[in-house]
Amino acid sequence: MNERDSLRGTWGVQREQDLFSSRTREKIERALAMGLEAAPSIRDRTITLFGRGRAQAFAGIATFMGVPYLEDANEVGGQDVVVVGAPVDAGTTIRSGARYGPRGLRQASMIPRGFNLEAGVDLVECLNMVDIGDIFTIPANIEKTFDQVDRGLAHIFSRGVFPLVLGGDHSIGYPDIRGIAPYVDGNIGIIHFDRHVDTAETSFDERMHGSPWFHATNIPNAPATNLVQIGIGGWLGNRDGTKVCRDRGTTVITMADVDRLGVDRIAELALEVAWKNAKAVWLSFDIDCVDPAFAPGTGSPEPGGFLPREILRLLRLVAREGVAGMEVVEVAPPYDVSEITALLGVRAALDVLGTLVSEGKLGRRPVAATDSDEPPPY
Numbered sequence: 009m010n011e012r013d014s015l016r017g018t019w020g021v022q023r024e025q026d027l028f029s030s031r032t033r034e035k036i037e038r039a040l041a042m043g044l045e046a047a048p049s050i051r052d053r054t055i056t057l058f059g060r061g062r063a064q065a066f067a068g069i070a071t072f073m074g075v076p077y078l079e080d081a082n083e084v085g086g087q088d089v090v091v092v093g094a095p096v097d098a099g100t101t102i103r104s105g106a107r108y109g110p111r112g113l114r115q116a117s118m119i120p121r122g123f124n125l126e127a128g129v130d131l132v133e134c135l136n137m138v139d140i141g142d143i144f145t146i147p148a149n150i151e152k153t154f155d156q157v158d159r160g161l162a163h164i165f166s167r168g169v170f171p172l173v174l175g176g177d178h179s180i181g182y183p184d185i186r187g188i189a190p191y192v193d194g195n196i197g198i199i200h201f202d203r204h205v206d207t208a209e210t211s212f213d214e215r216m217h218g219s220p221w222f223h224a225t226n227i228p229n230a231p232a233t234n235l236v237q238i239g240i241g242g243w244l245g246n247r248d249g250t251k252v253c254r255d256r257g258t259t260v261i262t263m264a265d266v267d268r269l270g271v272d273r274i275a276e277l278a279l280e281v282a283w284k285n286a287k288a289v290w291l292s293f294d295i296d297c298v299d300p301a302f303a304p305g306t307g308s309p310e311p312g313g314f315l316p317r318e319i320l321r322l323l324r325l326v327a328r329e330g331v332a333g334m335e336v337v338e339v340a341p342p343y344d345v346s347e348i349t350a351l352l353g354v355r356a357a358l359d360v361l362g363t364l365v366s367e368g369k370l371g372r373r374p375v376a377a378t379d380s381d382e383p384p385p386y
């Protein structure tokens with residue numbers, strides 16, 4: 009094989025012809041039926057008078073990647089993915105603003121089209137994805153907010169649909185696990201990306217964003233020994249939480265560990281810990297695990313974190329075994345610059361979804377001639 013033929017790019021260009029296009033056609037027909045015909049001077053007759061869905065990245069009403077808004081929550085069931093916002097920042101101990109995370113992520117998510125040459129996936133075609141909107145949170149009462157988030161997650165997960173949760177601060181990690189735990193027939197592993205351990209019992213006398221894993225790992229089928237925490241480090245460390253990691257036996261992987269062992273080995277370690285005697289794995293992605301140079305819009309920034317290419321590869325590697333759901337937390341748009349933090353949060357979610365599709369774990373996977381050979385690594 010010559011070098012050009014061995015490129016992932018060459019594979020991706022060939023792969024495009026194998027992807028489905030039926031859902032794209034359906035979207036165009038739906039848009040034409042509801043958005044009316046464009047002016048006669050417009051030659052492309054798939055363009056409508058009023059934009060519908062993700063017609064243009066810069067326009068229209070934002071849902072996650074422009075997928076349909078599921079206004080009637082009774083209709084959850086049968087989809088591949090339900091996107092749900094949890095606009096919570098009552099749990100932030102420093103800078104608030106993550107309550108705008110779902111809006112910021114949705115806004116940024118209008119930019120991607122859903123096709124990725126490198127991944128060989130078109131998410132619009134491969135996933136039946138809807139956006140249910142946001143859970144109604146109670147800003148002045150985090151325990152009532154937890155009850156709402158817990159029920160919201162249970163509603164989606166118990167109907168067999170993959171929840172993609174747009175946070176919100178990291179306090180929602182606890183009710184997210186509490187919501188799905190009754191519906192997992194066995195143990196849940198947690199793969200947790202963060203600069204902070206988030207295992208303290210309380211902050212300022214309350215359960216906040218530094219405490220999701222103390223409480224989640226009290227749930228009988230979410231044992232701390234299946235919790236792997238990746239990217240930890242820096243001078244914002246929490247000694248109470250660190251003692252909990254030691255007492256309960258969580259697995260803590262620092263940035264120095266990542267530098268020494270490399271992303272690929274770290275992914276193997278993470279999968280070993282999270283999946284040990286577990287039936288399902290939850291993916292908790294705190295955007296602050298990425299260096300603030302690339303993700304400044306967050307509540308507890310800590311220099312020295314992941315580079316975007318490192319974290320994206322690591323996410324793809326750990327998603328290969330399948331995940332039961334994912335949360336993207338701690339995106340705080342008021343501190344963001346040019347939407348870069350929100351864009352990276354969206355990208356993280358899309359890379360995970362794309363991997364789940366490629367690995368046949370979610371949605372419909374394109375099957376075609378190019379599948380006969382293992383593609384060059386991504």
Ligand SMILES: [Mn+2]
Pocket residue numbers: 178202204206217294
């Ligand atoms: Mn966190």
